[in-house]
Amino acid sequence: MNKELEHNFVTELQDNQNIVHKVCTLYTNDKESHNDLFQEITIQLWKAYPKFRGESKFSTWMYRVALNTAITLYRKSKRRIDTQDYESIIFKIKADEYDETEEQQLKLMYKAVRQLGDIDKALVFMYLEDKNYTEIAETLGITEVNARVKMNRIKTKLKTILNP
Amino acid sequence: MTDELDLLKRDWQKKEVNLPKLSYSDIHKMIWKKSSSIVKWILIISILEFTLPHLLYLLPSMQDGMEVYKKLGISNYLLIVSIITYSAAIYFIVQFYKRFREISVPDNSKSLMNKIIRTRRTVKHYVIFSLSMIMLTVIVMVIGVFFSHDIADAFPDLRQGLQNISEEKLRFTLMASIGGFGVVLTLFMGCVYFLLYGLLLRKLNKNYRELRQLEI
Numbered sequence: 583m584n585k586e587l588e589h590n591f592v593t594e595l596q597d598n599q600n601i602v603h604k605v606c607t608l609y610t611n612d613k614e615s616h617n618d619l620f621q622e623i624t625i626q627l628w629k630a631y632p633k634f635r636g637e638s639k640f641s642t643w644m645y646r647v648a649l650n651t652a653i654t655l656y657r658k659s660k661r662r663i664d665t666q667d668y669e670s671i672i673f674k675i676k677a678d679e680y681d682e683t684e685e686q687q688l689k690l691m692y693k694a695v696r697q698l699g700d701i702d703k704a705l706v707f708m709y710l711e712d713k714n715y716t717e718i719a720e721t722l723g724i725t726e727v728n729a730r731v732k733m734n735r736i737k738t739k740l741k742t743i744l745n746p
Numbered sequence: 747m748t749d750e751l752d753l754l755k756r757d758w759q760k761k762e763v764n765l766p767k768l769s770y771s772d773i774h775k776m777i778w779k780k781s782s783s784i785v786k787w788i789l790i791i792s793i794l795e796f797t798l799p800h801l802l803y804l805l806p807s808m809q810d811g812m813e814v815y816k817k818l819g820i821s822n823y824l825l826i827v828s829i830i831t832y833s834a835a836i837y838f839i840v841q842f843y844k845r846f847r848e849i850s851v852p853d854n855s856k857s858l859m860n861k862i863i864r865t866r867r868t869v870k871h872y873v874i875f876s877l878s879m880i881m882l883t884v885i886v887m888v889i890g891v892f893f894s895h896d897i898a899d900a901f902p903d904l905r906q907g908l909q910n911i912s913e914e915k916l917r918f919t920l921m922a923s924i925g926g927f928g929v930v931l932t933l934f935m936g937c938v939y940f941l942l943y944g945l946l947l948r949k950l951n952k953n954y955r956e957l958r959q960l961e962i
Contacts, residue, residue, distance in 0.1 A: 592774050599773070603765040604758075620768075621776050628777040630851045647851050650858050653953050655783035655851070684753070691754045700949070701956045704855070709751065710758040723856030728960040737751065744750075 591631050594640050595624065601641060602648050604711070608695070608703050609652040623651045646721050649707070653700040694743040702736050709733065785849055785862065787946055792869045795939070796839055820890035824883060831879050838872040859954040866947060873939045877932050884928025888921045 595602075602623050606616045627647050634643055695706055701722070708718045719729040815821040845865040851858065894917075911919075 588774070588777070592770055592777070595773055596768070596770055599768055600762055600765055604762075607765075621779055622781060622783060624773060624776040625779060625781045626783065626851050629781070633850075634852070643852055646854070650851050650853070650855055651783070653855060654859055654862070654950055655785060657782055657784055657787065687750065688754065688757050691750055695754070699956065700953050701855075706751075710755050712755070712759075721854060722957060723854030723858075724957060724960055732960055740751075 587632065591628060595627060595644075598641050598644055601644050601711075605648045605652050605707065608707055609656075609700070611696070619652060619656055622656055623648045626651045626655065642717070645708070645711075645713075649704050649721060653704055690744055691740075694740050697743055698736065698739065702732075702739070705729070705733055705736060784946060784950060788862065788866055788869075789846065791942055791946065792842060792866075795869055795873060796835065796842075800835070815887075815890070818887070818890035818894050820886050823886050823890075827879060827883055827886065831876070834875055835872070838868060838875070842868045842872075856954070856957045859950055859957070862950060863947070863954065866943065870939075870943065873935075877936055880935075881928060881932055884924060887928075888925050891917060891921050891924065 602620055603616075605623065606619045610616045610619050627644065630647055634640070695703065698706065704722060705718060708721065713721075715726045715729045715733075718733075719726040722729070724732070815824050842865065845861065845868055849858065849861045849865060853861070
């Protein structure tokens with residue numbers, strides 16, 4: 583029984599690992615921290631897995647656990663501010679796909695998002711993942727109205743970071 | 747800004763191809779690794795905070811102290827203090843265990859943070875209670891010394907060295923040193939506690955405040 587649970591869990595996580603990687607990408611700045619956070623999220627997912635009854639989709643449940651681990655449970659916060667190497671690996675921008683101004687703009691946007699606080703990042707993350715405000719509100723435990731208000735504030739904040 | 751965020755969204759979704767791909771065995775290995783989450787640290791530190799004050803009583807020098815209390819005529823008061831301390835400790839441990847069990851990672855973020863803070867608050871109340879009890883014990887001792895008829899008899903070790911000191915002087919020196927020791931010990935333990943508490947929950951408290959501020 584335990585072996586089966588283990589197998590199901592690892593298979594499902596392997597299929598959905600992108601979600602966790604993306605959370606790690608936003609919340610950490612170098613490869614080592616990325617792996618560290620990935621591991622902590624995996625442990626938290628595994629610990630909570632026996633209670634996962636499938637009321638929601640596995641991926642929805644994963645969003646919650648992964649974000650909660652990043653903004654609440656994760657302890658190591660010694661983050662290096664600037665790590666160009668790492669960014670170029672994760673956000674490899676293919677020259678032929680983008681024109682130069684757009685590429686530059688994206689780079690600045692990613693940099694700005696990384697400067698946001700933990701909660702703001704969580705909202706931006708869910709927005710980028712195309713989640714609606716109902717889901718964002720449920721995940722964070724706030725009302726839908728507040729989620730919208732917060733998102734508008736973040737947009738203003740990003741604008742200030744980009745055009746100081 | 748919406749346009750730029752939408753541009754970012756399109757790009758973000760294309761980026762999936764560049765993300766690392768872990769194999770089945772990579773992930774399988776990870777599930778048996780030890781967690782270093784805040785919840786685990788809270789459990790470890792809380793257990794230490796529950797047990798440390800009681801371990802003090804196991805030290806031989808503390809057991810010798812019982813003799814002194816008897817001679818000072820305050821052992822009955824201290825017995826009552828001990829009974830209260832232990833009953834309260836059991837109450838706090840049960841509360842802590844209940845709260846700790848409630849912590850659930852798939853909960854929504856605000857409620858998860860709230861539960862962690864509440865769990866920690868139970869320990870905080872226990873620490874404040876313990877420190878008050880230490881202070882109370884010290885006060886009982888100081889009063890005991892004040893009303894004791896023969897202090898030199900209660901502290902036989904002091905008798906030889908302090909023969910030429912007057913009874914009154916000895917009484918006040920003892921009261922001052924016991925009182926001073928009590929205050930220093932309480933302050934020290936209080937500082938250690940609040941430092942640990944602050945460091946451990948700094949990030950969580952900040953994020954929780956941010957979520958709550960939205961409601962105002």
